[in-house]
Amino acid sequence: MNYTQRVHRLCKKIPKGKVSTYGRLAKKLNSGPRAVGQALNKNTDPQVPCHRVVMSDGSIGGFNSGVKNKITKLSAEGILVVDGRVPPSVITEV
DNA sequence: AGGGTGACCCGCT
């Protein structure tokens, strides 16, 4: 299995209503945070909720055809987004 | 095969 697929699988592991951070996943994957971003960047699979992945600060980041779109998705998932960021309560260690 | 990029993180100044 490619590294990218492994990242995708981890994203799917993220429980609904919760989010994870690039650094967290990177540590789980024993890799660098940038690698996670690359994998998700190339990933356009609807079954991979890359929007559930945020920065260590809870910031959404800036991708996916617009941050607003990502925030909308997160809100649809039941994740509270405040000022483009999510509270640490929704950040899970997966 | 080599260089550059990307949705980052940690440390120092």
Next chain:
DNA sequence: CAGCGGGCCACCC
């Protein structure tokens, strides 16, 4: 406390 630089890993050209 805020700003800057370096390091991390994988993928594309």
